[in-house]
Amino acid sequence: MHTDTMLQQAAQVSHYVQRLLQSRPERVEQVSPALLHPLSRTQLEHWWGPTDPQDDTQLAQALRQLRQQAMLALITRDVAGLADLDEVVQFVSQLADFVVQTAYRFHYQALVSTHGEPMGEESGEPQALSIVGMGKLGGEELNVSSDIDLIFIYPEDGETQGPRRLGNHEFFTRLGQRLIRSLHDVTADGFVFRVDMRLRPHGESGPLVASHAMLENYLITQGREWERYAWMKARVITGESAGLMSLVRPFVYRKYLDYGAYAAIRDLHAQIRREVSRRDKEDDIKLGPGGIREIEFIAQIFQLIRGGRAPRLQLRGTRAALREIATLNLLPAEAVEELLSAYDFLRRLEHRLQYLDDQQTQRLPTSEAAQAMVTQAMRLPDYASLLQQLEQHRQAVTRRFEQVFIAPVEGRDHPLDPIWLEVDNPEQTLPRLAELGFAEPATVLNLLAQLKSGNRYQSLPENCRRRLDWLVPPLLAAAARQPQPDKTLGRLLHLLEVISRRESYLALLVEHPQALQKLATLYAASPWVSEYLTRHPILLDELLDVRVLYTPPERSALASELAARLAEHPGDTEQLMNVLRDVHHTQVFRLVAQDLAGMHTVEALGDYLSDLADLLLAACIPLCWQDIRQRHCEAPRFAVVGYGKLGGKELGYATDLDLIFLYDDPHPDASENYARLAKRLSSWLSTPTPSGYVYELDLRLRPNGESGLLVSTVEAFTEYQMQHAWIWEHQALTRARYITGDADIGQQFEQVKQAVLARPRETASLRQAVLDMRDKMHHAHPPHAGEFDVKHDEGGLIDVEFCVQYLVLAHAARYPELTRNSGNIALLKAAGEYGLIPPAIADAARDAYRQLRHQQHVLRLGGQPHNRVPGPLRQAEREAVLALWQAVFEQTR
Incomplete structure (x- = not known):
């Protein structure tokens, strides 16, 4: 397509392009060479090359003319279908970076020439202003007519070293003021970018610039929840980055799984919805239902909850975050694809709304002429088709948003609320506990009363106590549905007490009622599991996705996951050790859940x-x-x-x-x-x-x-x-x-x-040595009357192991295959096939060994501190092992 035709097409869908071409026809020649290639910072530097402003006025004019050239080229390429969304948002972000950095260098040098270079009073080093891009600028996904959100931070207090000295705070305040004027003020050439400084510490009432120390103190003492997801996108455009971001990162990303973030984002979303409704902005494709902001919230909630423990989620861009969310299986792949498709459509539509008059708007046009221009720019046959596609995408976003931010149980009435509220009134509560199926209602009531009157509960922060109050009634209901409700509830209440000061864990259970039911099932099934999960409550997160919880491990995938997680913490011994522990605990918990579901044999x-x-x-x-x-x-x-x-x-x-x-x-x-x-x-x-x-x-x-x-x-x-x-x-x-x-x-x-x-051995002396060692072990674990220790007693697991060990040592010289580490069950089979013991005895012993290992396993999950069962319970297996002993050692036991 010829560049003149491309520019004519752009003018047909943009009054702003029409004005640019009419006011300066020479711009056609200026931008035409750039139209056939992707736009980048290199092109901006080429356009700026001969520019040498001598004063503030010349700088302001040159920056505005650069912006006009850049926007003309970008709109033309976008409308012609040559620029995808990536190119558009990255180029606008690069333009913002370039003009901010250019204005910063100009004004810094001007101030230094008068006042000298600012120096740090502690380090003695020259100081530079860190200009932090927030929001879409920070995420490098700026829209074509966007404000830029900036924050100005400098490392240290001190003063300049010139003849007219200034304190660093005053120096950087003046620098910031001049920079804002260069970009924000409207002149005969318009503006470059509207600058919004309201995200700085203390907002509009705070100083224009802040030191590292002031910022750190603010974030620790006054930083609010919404500021966490504002700082999530922070990107340093000028000045020092590493030290600054090391202050911000712990504020944004918690070391634990931060499920408390749900409530904060849900509250912010509700405020936006109220504002949209109040101002009749339902047709706002950014803030309205199913709009761009809801997609951003979906990405941010997973980043806030998990970013501290999964640094891969510490991304600034919305689409990059969504793709990583899919990689980590936090959302189904099809859900992420829907969101990415909607995001692409909504952002492209947003840009075409802004192309009309270079206005920062996300509202659909009301005039038929504007509607026709937007439709043409979207390359659709008619406005009805545009509205149809828009509605499909918005419905998809709304559906996914509601799935992620489903309303929790908090604040709702629960049928069992009266039990917790009237815990000191046994006449009211005991009959209700009995109706629920608790075997010992008085004991259960006592447990509840102890929890409520205990020092731990009484001293809880308000948020934690409120969430715990919400949790107890559904916890009672979940326990009552289990085969042994009394024991289950006792275990669950112990967990609740352990996590009572960890608001995030309480929030997880409040936000995900289905996890509470799964938790009750596991706590009912095994005291070992309940102790393990209570000891490692971070594993509560595993209850949220049964797809992952019940997927058998795959070694290569687990190795890749482990390597990736370790690679996120190079040189950080503490974090690397914690990764090893987290991966181990997670895999063990998944296996035990699968085990209780009957998915695996003991082998x-x-x-x-x-x-x-x-x-x-x-x-x-x-x-x-x-x-x-x-x-x-x-x-x-x-x-x-x-x-x-x-x-x-x-x-x-x-x-x-x-x-x-x-x-x-x-x-x-x-x-x-x-x-x-x-x-x-x-x-x-x-x-x-x-x-x-x-x-x-x-x-x-x-x-x-x-x-x-x-x-x-x-x-x-x-x-x-x-x-x-x-x-x-x-x-x-x-x-x-x-x-x-x-x-x-x-x-x-x-x-x-x-x-x-495989060394030849004299069997008589070998046999005696093995028997002597077995006797020593037997005396160390004497039998208990009426009980059978499946590991230590005669006819137990150790007898099988000694038999196999003897067979290997006695016969491996003739049968080297016995030295293969194939396990006791396989070695018994081989011994039977070689005729070392009768095959029938070998087969019976194999089955017995398998059953005894399973019994030992059941005892462990049942929380038993020993390996003992009632004597008659495993008599058949015991007899099979004693027959093996007789066949191997030619002696009865």
Whole structure:
């Protein structure tokens, strides 16, 4: 398309373009070369190139003429369909940046020439004004006739060093005033940008400029909720950025999941709706129902709630934030696509409304002529089609907005409110509790009364107490629907007491009643789960999306997620440790929820939990190694070997990790550095932080036990295993495997393990050594009359493990496949196939082992502190294991 035709098309849909071309026909030649290529800052610099203003008047005129050239080119490209939304909003934002920076340099130099350079009284360093772009300017998504929201911040107080000295505050105030006039004042050439300074600390009543210290104090003591999402888009256009944003970031993004933000945004939205209604602005495509602001609110709520814990959400642009929200599965992909499509349509329509007369408007036109111009600019057949598409998008936005900001239970009457209100009136409340199905109404009432009269409740901040009051009645209802309502309610009330001062967690449950019901179901199903969740209440967030909660883990996806989250905190040890803990707790909680739903066999669960441990250990090694300052090589020649439950891939929910550490490195510093690495690894996993800990480690299986070195060379480990290890240490080796670290060391370990386990052994002495060790363990855990300990008693899990270990050590010389770490169930099957034990006995023992592990698992979830069940309960499994013992050791028990 010829550039003259493009300009004619633009003039047909814009009175503003008509005026520009009529007032200065030479502009056709000025802008035509730029029309066929995407517009960028480079073009602005080219247009500005020969400009050399000598005073304020010349500067103001040159800036306004630059803006006119830029807008003429942009409108023409947009109407011709050559510029997408990205180009439009980015170029307008680049124009704003350019004129602000240009005006800043001009006026700064002018003031310095009179007063000298401003210096910091503490640092002694020259001071620059940080001009912060807020709103759409900060997000680089400025509309074509927008105000620019600015805040002026300078680092330190002090004074200038020239002959006519000024305090820094006065210097930067004058600078700010001059800059605003250069952009904002209307002259014969119009204006550049209207400047809005009302977002500064204390608003219109506050000083024009503020120091870092003043800003920090304001945000801490007086910063309001709406200012958090204003500062979310803040971007420094001139001056120092890192120090300033380090003050702002903790104010905007909380370290916890901030569900209290729902109420703040909902209140702001209600105010906007009231204003729209009062001023009859329902046709406002920005502030009206289903408009641009509602899309922005949807993006911002997820950023405010989760941005502190997911730095990937700390984005300024609305569309970028929405795409990240979809990536994190916080909203369904189809919902985000609807919102992005609506945003694109609404923003393009907004620009065409503003192209009409260069007015800052988002209201649909009332005249038929204007309607026809907007329709043509939107490239639609008629205005009715435009309205139809607009209505479809607005309905979609409204639907998604209401899904996200669904009204909570707070403030609504609940049928069980009288119980909580009349907790001191047993005559009224006891019959109602009995009707609900509580077995011991008096005990339940006592629990409620203790909570309400306790010091913790009485001293709660008003917001927390109000939310807790809203929660108790639906909590009662949710508990009453469970099989054991009394126990369930007791566990739920304990959680409520623990989180009572954490307004965000209370807000989560208030905002999401469905999470409360799911919570009650889990607390009813397992006291272990209730204790785990009460200990880590951040996991309450997992209850919000059952799609994710009940999706089985996929190792590669989990590894990618873990790597991405760790990459967000380079060098920050505390945050990296918390990420490890959060990922571990989240995955364990998801697995236990899936387990209670019957989704996994006990073998599959052991695999999942062992894979999780493998991943976390693998992630820790390079992080801990980078933390060692005097490391002698970039990649450590160091490996982790797992024993016991981890080695056998039979890990449980709260099992310790039995580990040893090996290295193969001749460097003189290797021993010391790898010992540091092992200690650091242990600390990263075991040290309690506010997020808890990951695993307890047991390192006693290393050569020479607790008296031995924390790390061993492969050579020393080999020599120990071949020459000095006890039979019980070879038994332990049958369940050992390379976990992570240097793959060559892992291969060497597997070769040593194969060689040790496959050595020919004299079976009689081997049998006696194994039996002696089993007797020692049995005496350490004497039986309890009438009960069967599924782990320690005769016919229990340890008997199976000893049988398998003996079979491996006795027969691996003839059957090397027995050294494969395939688990006790698979090894029993192999022993039956090789004829080492009768196949029928092997099969029965396999089933028994599986059932006993499941029973142990059930006991753990049931909160039992031991592994005991009533004697007759597992008699069949016990007999199967005793038959295995007889077949292996040729003795009865």
